[in-house]
Amino acid sequence: MKIKNSLKSLKTRDRNNRIVRRKGRVYVINKQNPRYKARQG
Structure with a gap:
C-alpha cells in the first residue's frame, strides 16, 4: 500500500x-486489480 499526500493522481x-x-x-x-491500493496521510 502506498501512502500519498494527494490521491487524485492515483485515482486516474x-x-x-x-x-x-x-x-x-x-x-x-x-x-x-488490488495492487492499486493507497492511503492518504
Whole structure:
C-alpha cells in the first residue's frame, strides 16, 4: 500500500479505482486489480 499526500493522481491510473473514507482516512481501493491500493496521510 502506498501512502500519498494527494490521491487524485492515483485515482486516474485505473478506471476501477474508488476513493473511500474509512475511520477518517482516505483510501484508494480497486477490487479488480488490488495492487492499486493507497492511503492518504
